[in-house]
Amino acid sequence: MLINKDLIIVGAGPAGLAAAVEARKRGIDDILVLEREPVAGGILNQCIHDGFGLIKFNEALTGPEYAKKYMDEADGMGIELITNVMVQDLSSDKAVTTVSPDGIRSYQAKAVILAMGCRERTRGAICIPGTRPAGVFTAGVAQNLVNIRNVMIGKNIIILGSGDIGLIMARRLTLEGADVLAVVEKLPYSSGLQRNITQCLDDFGIPLLLSHTVTNIEGRERVTAVTISRVDEKGNTIRGTSKKYDCDTLILSVGLIPENELSLNAGIEIDHVTGGPRVDEKLQTSVPGIFACGNVLQVHDLVDYVSAEGELAAGSAAEYIGGGLGSSTADGCSSVDVGINSEDKGPNGENPLSYEKMAVRAGRGIRYVLPQTIRPGKAVTFSMRVVKPDREKTVCFIAGDRIIKKRKYTALNPAEMIRMDLSQNELKDVSELEVCIYED
């Protein structure tokens, strides 16, 4: 039996919840949120530290507190949420197949919002030499085990990678009585937020070894030692710099990968830099009617921006369901009050699908910029990350030979996402666009 829904949201983490709430506010009644966990909230549920919501709510909440705000709101709106369900397949025509103890369900959605989050890069993916004993964990798994399952994962611990979860876990494990010997980072700078380095490492006297990596793991049954070596600018190990640390645990915080297996099934185009779908300024993927937000789109630094992205995706999905954004299914949605029409036609009033979206290029010093394409003549919030840390530099949007927007930063850090708003006016008559770091 096929169940029809206006909007299906895959994932009830911060992105999915924000999207659900916003979609309802935009007048979409028939919303279904699918969540594989027994409860909504996503990864926030295991993030028991505070610091969430500083931008959105102007207060420092814990992860579960931040999630609860949205859960309560969604709940109050009566939004349908199914937990303990796994989306098994998503097709390009927005058919969704799920598996749960209740059986297999097939849904047909008018629009879909992808909010599946991300997964952690593993030891295998980064090819650390050595044995394969117990005692090697990714930071997020470690966090779940300690905070949700309440088990201790080790006593003497090395953390590879200075991503935020690794830093948070350095503090968490120290508070639980473990000896965190060092946090090791291959790059010459940390890949975590400065505030986390201060609050999680410096305050506890945990050394951060930059330009170092783990070059060997020892132990037959449980980890007994890891070797740490210095690396050069190219990431190659420097001979004679190896030092063996006796320890029983290695935690990896070496990157997050947007979880796009479903997106690939639906034939959605993936950006090889972000690992997420290529989207336009409406967060619409290459498949019309499928939108993406949160960590499935790009790995975020702050959850507040995840929520904002969820809201943007929801607004777009509402437009699409109402017949905008190139939707061909503008039937039966008359109750949806979303004025689109003229705004969504091309510059010359042609069919929205027939005009070219314009690619936005990541130029010098910029690792990626999102959205990857925009329609001309619209206000857009861009998010981007820089290639390497820098000071006193200007981020510029350039259209041809014209600088249309610039902003000076005292410090630029790849760990921190940069967001810049360009107004409709600023983007008027723009036919090519590049963002780069400008040397004053």
Added chain:
Amino acid sequence: MTANTDNIFDIVIVGAGAVGCAVARELSGFDLKIAVLEKESDVAAGTSGRNSAVVHAGFNNKPGSLMAKLCVEGNEGFEKVCSQLDVPYKKTGKLIVAFDESDFAGIDQLMENGRKNGVKGLEFVDAHTVKKLEPHVGGIGAMLSPNTAITSPFIYTVALAENAAQNGVEFYFETEVNGISKRDGLFRLTAGKRHFFSRYIINSAGLYSDRIAALAGDKGYEIHPCRGEYFILDKRTSQYLNMPVYPVPRPGLGGLGVHLTPTVEGNILIGPSAEYIKSKSDYSATKGVMDQLFKEAKELLPALEMKHIIRSYTGIRSKLVGPKTGGYGDFIIEESGVVPGLVNLIGIESPGLTASVPIGRMVRDIIAGREELVPKKDFIAERKGITPFRELTLEQKEKLIKECPEYGEIVCRCEGITKKEILDAINNPLGVTTLAGIKYRARPMMGRCQGGYCLTRIVDILKEQKGIEPEQVTLRGNNSKLFTGRVK
């Protein structure tokens, strides 16, 4: 401890690899009391679970050798055994690819070997056909072996062991034999504080078969460990490869050369290297070899990228020939000349997996040569494995979930493994409850996230089902504990 009816066996098999388990299964068809002693926490913990998973055709082996004979026999019977025991098997065929003219001599040699060994169907195919069979592989021609197949060596060994257990064989894990004596025609095998008495010992101890023989008084053997490293690639690469693709072997190498092998599950394996090492237990992966593996694999299949790698693993060949000689020796499958009742299976390296069932039959014949074997009337020849939910149709899935809602709970997202499959793995007939045991039986934690999603859930299920507290959970038994205690 003295001998009593509990610990006196007709036959004790030392080593629960593919060969030990195949012998156990073969002998379980007769009225014999049999024990299998394994020092690790599960079957296939050594070489049997750490190889290319290829069912070889038999053209690589020296004509006239036991290796050649048993490999060809094994290949012919493999599909049937797999169907009896519910083991994945896929007759993919295999290509030995020539990259320059000089490789053709090697191919001719293999064709000639194959002909002498009775390998069927070998043919030379031109570059055009190679392209058709394997569009992503280069090469100027190849030998096609249509009867080469792939299997799951772990499931295969588990299946043999479970079927043997169904037929009364007792398995003892974490039971390392460290003393053997003989009195009044009865061997006494000591494993820590425990003793096992037996009329025969089948020495299928793989890398340690020289040591077991020596403990029993047969000191003439030396196994040279030769390590091979592998990478496992993401299933997304399965489109690039249809069958095992090997280079033409170079003489003197300890193995067959770095090759690419599709797995029955849809991954690709890269490897193995061949490196003689000192320790028989050093399963380390090494930087130099990892770099080299990838480089060589990319020569075979240019579409490969580093980001496709999801894991590495290593195996160790138990070779009778040392680094000075190189190449291959032959299997030793015989009753010891100095210790009657000790049946030595030594130097069982590749193609040992393929040959395991015929080796079992040879062992049976050796025993039958000394005494009459009485077939068991109620022998069970078939064994059922864990139903792979992911491979079923939607209708079948729906039906299974109705019968058992635990099929509706996906525990491992990457591989689509359900709670029911995890439960079946945990409740396996051999009583193995290690994480690795669950992983190899049902495939959770084997996908691209490597347990990032399901590890915590499996820890929960172990507690819920078996009452195993998290502190007791091990990766591979003994002291491989996952956790060190509870939070404050």
